[in-house]
Amino acid sequence: MTDTVAHLKLTLAGAQRILAAAQARAQAMGVPQNIVVTDDGGHMLAMARMDGAKPLSVMSAFAKAKTAASARAPTGGAAADVELKLALAQDLHYTNLRGGLPIIVDGKCIGAIGVGSGTGDQDVEVAKAGLAALAGASIP
Amino acid sequence: MTDTVAHLKLTLAGAQRILAAAQARAQAMGVPQNIVVTDDGGHMLAMARMDGAKPLSVMSAFAKAKTAASARAPTGGAAADVELKLALAQDLHYTNLRGGLPIIVDGKCIGAIGVGSGTGDQDVEVAKAGLAALAGASIP
Amino acid sequence: MTDTVAHLKLTLAGAQRILAAAQARAQAMGVPQNIVVTDDGGHMLAMARMDGAKPLSVMSAFAKAKTAASARAPTGGAAADVELKLALAQDLHYTNLRGGLPIIVDGKCIGAIGVGSGTGDQDVEVAKAGLAALAGASIP
Amino acid sequence: MTDTVAHLKLTLAGAQRILAAAQARAQAMGVPQNIVVTDDGGHMLAMARMDGAKPLSVMSAFAKAKTAASARAPTGGAAADVELKLALAQDLHYTNLRGGLPIIVDGKCIGAIGVGSGTGDQDVEVAKAGLAALAGASIP
Numbered sequence: 001m002t003d004t005v006a007h008l009k010l011t012l013a014g015a016q017r018i019l020a021a022a023q024a025r026a027q028a029m030g031v032p033q034n035i036v037v038t039d040d041g042g043h044m045l046a047m048a049r050m051d052g053a054k055p056l057s058v059m060s061a062f063a064k065a066k067t068a069a070s071a072r073a074p075t076g077g078a079a080a081d082v083e084l085k086l087a088l089a090q091d092l093h094y095t096n097l098r099g100g101l102p103i104i105v106d107g108k109c110i111g112a113i114g115v116g117s118g119t120g121d122q123d124v125e126v127a128k129a130g131l132a133a134l135a136g137a138s139i140p
Numbered sequence: 141m142t143d144t145v146a147h148l149k150l151t152l153a154g155a156q157r158i159l160a161a162a163q164a165r166a167q168a169m170g171v172p173q174n175i176v177v178t179d180d181g182g183h184m185l186a187m188a189r190m191d192g193a194k195p196l197s198v199m200s201a202f203a204k205a206k207t208a209a210s211a212r213a214p215t216g217g218a219a220a221d222v223e224l225k226l227a228l229a230q231d232l233h234y235t236n237l238r239g240g241l242p243i244i245v246d247g248k249c250i251g252a253i254g255v256g257s258g259t260g261d262q263d264v265e266v267a268k269a270g271l272a273a274l275a276g277a278s279i280p
Numbered sequence: 281m282t283d284t285v286a287h288l289k290l291t292l293a294g295a296q297r298i299l300a301a302a303q304a305r306a307q308a309m310g311v312p313q314n315i316v317v318t319d320d321g322g323h324m325l326a327m328a329r330m331d332g333a334k335p336l337s338v339m340s341a342f343a344k345a346k347t348a349a350s351a352r353a354p355t356g357g358a359a360a361d362v363e364l365k366l367a368l369a370q371d372l373h374y375t376n377l378r379g380g381l382p383i384i385v386d387g388k389c390i391g392a393i394g395v396g397s398g399t400g401d402q403d404v405e406v407a408k409a410g411l412a413a414l415a416g417a418s419i420p
Numbered sequence: 421m422t423d424t425v426a427h428l429k430l431t432l433a434g435a436q437r438i439l440a441a442a443q444a445r446a447q448a449m450g451v452p453q454n455i456v457v458t459d460d461g462g463h464m465l466a467m468a469r470m471d472g473a474k475p476l477s478v479m480s481a482f483a484k485a486k487t488a489a490s491a492r493a494p495t496g497g498a499a500a501d502v503e504l505k506l507a508l509a510q511d512l513h514y515t516n517l518r519g520g521l522p523i524i525v526d527g528k529c530i531g532a533i534g535v536g537s538g539t540g541d542q543d544v545e546v547a548k549a550g551l552a553a554l555a556g557a558s559i560p
Contacts, residue, residue, distance in 0.1 A: 011331050012328055012329060012330050012331050016328070039335075041335070043329070043335040043338065044327060044329060044338055045328070045329050046327065046328050046329070047324060047326065047327045048292055048296070048325070048326050049292060049323070049324060049325050049326070050292050051145075051291050051292050054210045054211050054212075055181065055182070055210045055319075055321070055323040056182070056206065056207065056210035056211075056230045056233055056234055057210070057230070058323065058324055059229060059230045059231055059233075060226060060229035060230050063229040064229075080221075083225065084224055084225070084228065087225070087228040087229070088228070092228050092229065092231055095225055095228065095229035096225060097222060097225045097226065097229055120222075141291060141293035142291060142293065142294070143290070143291055143293055143294030143297060143414055143415065144288045144289060144290055144291060144294055144385060144390060145288070145289050145291055146286065146287075146288065146289075147286075147287040147288055147289035148284045148285070148286065148287055149284060149285050149286075149287035150283070150284055151281060151282060151283055151284060151285055151471050152468055152469060152470050152471050153281035153282065153283055154282070154283030154284055156468070157283060179321065179475075180321065181319065181320065181321015181322065181323055181475070182321065183321055183469070183475040183478065184467060184469060184478055185468070185469050186467065186468050186469070187464060187466065187467045188432055188436070188465070188466050189432060189463070189464060189465050189466070190432050191431050191432050195459075195461070195463040198463065198464055245284060250284060274283055275283065285471075321475065322475070322476070346476065347476065350474045350475045350476035350477070351474050351476075352474075361500075362517065362540075364504055365503065365504070365507070365515055365516060365517045366480060366517070368504065368507040368508070368512050368515065369479060369480035369483040369484075369507070369512065369515035369517055370476045370477070370479045370480050371479055371512055373476055373479075374476055
């Protein structure tokens with residue numbers, strides 16, 4: 001075991017590229033969205049609330065990103081009998097709402113994107129469009 | 141895209157007119173209610189707890205108003221499989237209980253009314269009576 | 281007393297213009313910053329954490345914006361004997377740290393910018409550079 | 421010792437009378453205020469945010485009322501070395517900011533009024549004007 005391993009870090013430039021692509025897709029869909037990009041610790045790097053998106057959904061979009069960053073997996077996959085218990089036990093930082101995707105490059109999770117204000121399908125579509133703008137990012 | 145757009149702001153006089161009409165309807169119905177009027181950011185403008193209304197329901201009436209203001213739509217329309225997740229992910233500001241209505245004038249959401257302490261039907265009836273007192277407000 | 285009054289609403293385009301100008305100034309100063317733009321209800325519209333900015337300072341930058349939006353005045357002006365009481369009584373949404381400025385156009389407060397990760401002077405300079413990018417915005 | 425004692429209960433009509441008088445005084449002073457009236461348990465009965473009052477100060481006005489109702493005494497009298505400890509130990513419901521007064525009739529505390537958005541002196545003046553509207557209420 002080594003004491004440290006090589007990692008990658010998402011820059012603000014990368015986060016803003018993801019954000020802009022997600023925003024453009026939501027614009028094209030005609031669905032105003034809240035879009036949040038975090039680092040791998042779940043700390044916010046960039047966000048935008050589009051005109052007409054629900055203000056309270058900024059919080060759920062953020063929770064989706066934090067959850068996807070933590071799990072290094074898309075949100076929405078937890079079983080119905082544990083998802084609320086997880087949300088409570090993780091002090092409401094966790095959510096199983098769909099619309100959170102990890103940002104994975106070269107097998108390393110370097111952050112996440114969370115999208116909220118549309119339907120689950122719309123949120124996921126916008127999040128995927130964000131990931132697609134980052135060279136090398138895996139699309140789940 | 142412009143940097144600012146024309147909007148409307150609900151005054152305290154307007155909020156108190158809505159509150160008084162809602163209170164009068166609840167009085168006529170013989171159902172004591174908690175009535176909360178917020179601005180479009182979900183911040184409280186005016187409220188009344190009628191004699192006999194449940195004190196804890198002030199909180200749910202407030203959450204109904206915040207939710208309706210954020211979504212610019214009546215509360216109660218979320219699907220059963222997401223409503224609790226939304227409440228937790230939005231830090232308990234959100235509720236899908238019926239009784240919250242947005243205040244929409246000229247197509248602009250300028251606030252919301254939330255009513256709680258009766259049944260869902262009673263709460264909605266009182267909220268609508270509040271909206272009806274404001275010239276130009278849409279009744280959902 | 282009228283029930284509604286004319287108001288203005290800051291769009292995402294306007295918020296992103298402010299954000300970009302503030303980010304450019306911080307870049308030119310060589311001081312990585314957290315920059316948060318909110319609407320007049322203190323709800324987040326746009327944010328960026330520059331590479332090297334302190335992650336925890338996102339929270340203080342946000343609190344600065346919420347405080348400036350609520351008071352329609354720059355943060356930092358409260359007396360020493362009340363500032364902590366205000367922070368606690370307003371559930372930590374309030375801060376008297378310098379670096380929060382209201383966005384005032386035509387005499388109407390339509391939002392706020394909060395900047396944090398530098399010194400107070402640096403934070404204020406970046407916030408002012410943000411405001412200067414919005415046509416008609418008052419610079420305090 | 422008897423198991424129960426005679427008490428008085430503030431009605432919504434009484435709370436609204438206090439609120440209206442406080443609002444009228446603030447109007448006459450030209451100082452927009454947040455005004456909150458609670459029962460003796462610190463639960464909100466009536467409130468108003470006047471046009472131009474700071475939205476975040478609704479929370480501190482509420483905390484002032486809760487504190488005055490609990491202590492059956494005006495806020496602001498705690499020593500500087502304990503006031504923040506009390507706020508923290510009482511989970512931010514307590515504040516030592518000036519502007520909270522108990523509503524005492526016939527020696528019985530039946531509620532409180534909290535006012536916030538002006539200076540301490542202005543807040544207290546408005547709170548006193550509210551109390552003066554209730555027959556038999558003690559003015560501290």
